[in-house]
Amino acid sequence: MLSRIKxxxxxxxxxxxxxxxxxxxxxxxxxxxxxxxYSNYNRIKVETEIRDEADLIMASLVREIFTLKExxxxxxxxxxxxxxxxxxxxxxxxxxxxxxxxxxxxxxRNAPLYISSSNIILMETSTIVEIVxxxxxxxxxxxxxxxxxxxQFINTIRTIKEQExx
Numbered sequence: 001m002l003s004r005i006k007x008x009x010x011x012x013x014x015x016x017x018x019x020x021x022x023x024x025x026x027x028x029x030x031x032x033x034x035x036x037x038y039s040n041y042n043r044i045k046v047e048t049e050i051r052d053e054a055d056l057i058m059a060s061l062v063r064e065i066f067t068l069k070e071x072x073x074x075x076x077x078x079x080x081x082x083x084x085x086x087x088x089x090x091x092x093x094x095x096x097x098x099x100x101x102x103x104x105x106x107x108x109r110n111a112p113l114y115i116s117s118s119n120i121i122l123m124e125t126s127t128i129v130e131i132v133x134x135x136x137x138x139x140x141x142x143x144x145x146x147x148x149x150x151x152q153f154i155n156t157i158r159t160i161k162e163q164e165x166x
Contacts, residue, residue, distance in 0.1 A: 046149050050142045053120050054153040057140050060108045064097045065157045070134040073159070084128035086136075099140075101126040119144050125152075134159045 011019075068088055075087040082102035088095055095109045101124045106113040115122060123141035131137050135158045143150040 042147075043149075046144050046147050047151065049117055050120060050144060050149065050151045053115050053117060054140055054142055054151070057106050057113065057115075058138065058153060058155050060106065060113055061097070061138055062155060062157055064108050065136060065138075065159060068159045070159045070161055076130060078128065078130065082124050084126075086128070098128055099126050099138075115142070119146050121145055123150065131156065134161050 065086065068086070072088045072090060073086055074089060074094075075085075077083060077085040077087065077098070083098065083100050085096050085098035085100075085107065088097070097108050099106055099122075100112075101122055104122050105115070106122070120142050123143050125139070125141045127137075127139045129137045129139075135156060137154060137156050139152060139154045141150065141152045
């Protein structure tokens with residue numbers, strides 16, 4: 001037994017180099033996987049933040065425009081400098097709803113709806129376009145100022161069309 005212990009040889013330089021190469025490859029692959037995962041996490045985080053803001057804006061506009069009667073809309077200001085406003089009257093009160101993209105906010109029933117995140121801005125390319133009478137295409141374009149990620153959201157909204165009585 002004592003002769004076996006004395007007979008043990010150490011590792012050769014080639015074996016040591018092969019081990020170091022294998023460890024380096026495994027470490028590089030592990031780093032790449034972790035780095036890619038972190039990059040994906042950040043990208044998804046930014047997109048989710050933009051989508052959350054867009055959902056809030058679209059839901060507010062859809063809720064307001066969808067419940068409007070076309071006959072109650074008194075004016076449509078779509079030609080102004082980056083302003084797309086529907087003016088209407090409800091119970092004797094005048095309201096404005098739309099997009100003031102140059103000013104950077106949405107208007108719902110005369111109240112400004114600001115974006116809650118300081119990282120996101122409303123782009124001037126956001127619009128409301130009347131496709132046909134009573135049907136509007138709302139396009140919201142939001143941008144994350146830190147990453148320059150820009151996303152656009154389009155929704156078609158129809159107002160209430162009253163039936164003609166003969």
